[in-house]
Amino acid sequence: MTELEAGRAETLVPGRGVTTVWERYRDILIALIAFAVLASLPLFTGSKALLDFVIRCSAYGLFATSLNLLVGYTGLTSFGHGMFFGLGAYSFGLIMQRLGVPIPIAFVATLAITAVVAAVIGAICVRLKEIYFAFVTLAFQMLIHSTILSWASFTGGDQGLRGGIPRPVFLGVDLSNHIHLYVASCALLILGLLAMRQIAQSPFGYTLRMIRDNAARASFLGIDVWRAKLTIFVLAALFASMGGMVMALFVSGAYPEFAYWTISGEGIFINMLGGVSTFLGPMVGTVLLLLLNDTVTRFTEYHGIVLGIVILFFALGLRKGLLDFVAEWFAHRREAGEGR
């Protein structure tokens, strides 16, 4: 993955030339087209199941891609990233239920809460290396999960936040309307992905890659490694929290499972499935996993076996994520073509 990334780094750093303009606006153009396609989907199909599927993809996609900022770009294997997914869902749900403020205010307030919590937890965690970082993040995740379970008077305990989340109309957007919710989820997904793409391609994003490949050298070059890691930890938490909010809006509630460690495990799994060396790998992984989950549960009650075998195929057979595999295959073909 590292070699592939290094190769990409050379071609993607914008040089002076005609391509710069194209490269600067390419991502925005792709995002606009993707949004137009997704948003016009309800015009062609009345299938509620398909729209629901896209909404779930938005929630998990935001979460998984933000995890890739940590795992793939910075080399921080977080095992507790799901805590911010849960935190987003719960904060948003609680603010809407208790305070009854407009949705955008609750949205911003939730992001602010997430940023503070992530900064505190991150400040403790990012000092630690590799496996210890993974364990401490896992411990914090479980701490938040136990807090949700035990603080039943506030969070509803193991029953979750019930009674529905109120969704008042704002600026003509009515999120209790299924189509409105669908378009809003797509918009959040695309905006989130675009923002994360900007982070990944910015000089800061390349600093992160350098920290991943050689933290000591980055430090010698005058980069404050701790601060860079903490910054990306908080940024990634914000996008995970966004995913949690989409999920909370979708199911109109929040459940302790959102903060359980399996969400983090699924996030890692999605990343491996899709591939961590391409920006859209986690998105591909999300669609794959959700498709897999949906189809397999329809055919057999033993979906663990089927899912396990598929994972084994990826881990032992391909030895990399799907999009990584495709990207390398194309790279090989191009090399072969140039050699001729």
Next chain:
Amino acid sequence: MDLDALAGCLSSSACLVTQTTSGLIIGMLLFLVAVGLTLIFGVLKVVNFSHGAFYMFGAYFAMTAYQLTGSFALAMLCGAAGTAILGLIFERVFMSRVYGADVLMQLLVCYAFVLIFDDVVRIIWGPEFRSMGMPAAFQVMPLFIAGGVVPPYYLLLIGVALAAAVVLGIGLSRSRIGKVIRAAAHNPGMVSALGINTGLIYGGVFALGGMLAGLAGALAAPVRSLTPGMGFSVLIESFIVTVIGGMGSILGALIGALLLGLIRSFGSLGFPLFTEGLMYLFMVIVLVSKPTGLFGKEAA
């Protein structure tokens, strides 16, 4: 929070004895699982995420053997031997393929097997709760120590786990095989160059780890209910134990497991709903103050 109950218990010897033994039971079972985990990590440098499944299989193997033969000793033997064989096969066929690969790949293979093993148990033994029942030999009057109730089976359980700890500790530090294993953990290339089959060592260590977890499951079968997925909470807790004690340290696993057992049994009195939270809080505190764990070596 119920601090009165905790204070009340601490001032009564009967309650103190009861809670301490229940803490020791939890701790000893955790130790058996965690020591296998720490051993596998120390030698193979692999975090065996599927370790809880061996605990589960140990319990189910023991239950089936007990139902077929009616012999408790045979049930324990079956639980331990069955998981040892399973561990050997699992390591040789699957895990050995991902050594040197990304840590995430290793975790992924283990995660796949957690899913598969849980469903296998569901297919063979059914999804409902099962129980093995207390063997007749132990259905006797409990002992009373300082007013506290201690079932005799608990004493056997603590004894077996302690014996395993002693045998393991002495075996690793004194015996020839123990020395080879430690050498393989330190420098597998050199050990292999000296004509020792490291693949066999790796398989053996994995089998040993699986066996210890299986033994823990078999020992727990009479006192806990059996269900697919039962290995999971044990896995998470034994992770906490190894992390607190220090990855790769047997003494650390013992101390960590006992501490965690006591936290659980006394914590359930003082903070009935936040018992799990206490464990994680403890883990966070240890890791933040000493990232390598209480007995971990620096830069391991």
